[in-house]
Amino acid sequence: GKLSADDLNSLIAHAHRRIDQLNRELAEQRVREQIHIEAALEQQKLEDQKALERAVASALEHRREDLRLEQEKK
DSSP states (O other), X not given: OOOOHHHHHHHHHHHHHHHHHHHHXXXXXXXXXXXXXXXXXXXHXXXXXXXXXXXXXXHHHHHHHHHHHHHHHO
């Protein structure tokens, strides 16, 4: 059951190739994940901006209504 030196070298070479392949796949996955995170952050930023714009518009509308009511009282 002992492996020859050539067998061991082949096994080690195969293991190195597999490690290199897995490292490449991991790097690619990290890039994909970073792109996904950046897209999600950008989407959240847009949603936050829209929510802010709605809140400001609502506050302005309430203020206009308050001013209108004050004018009516006068």
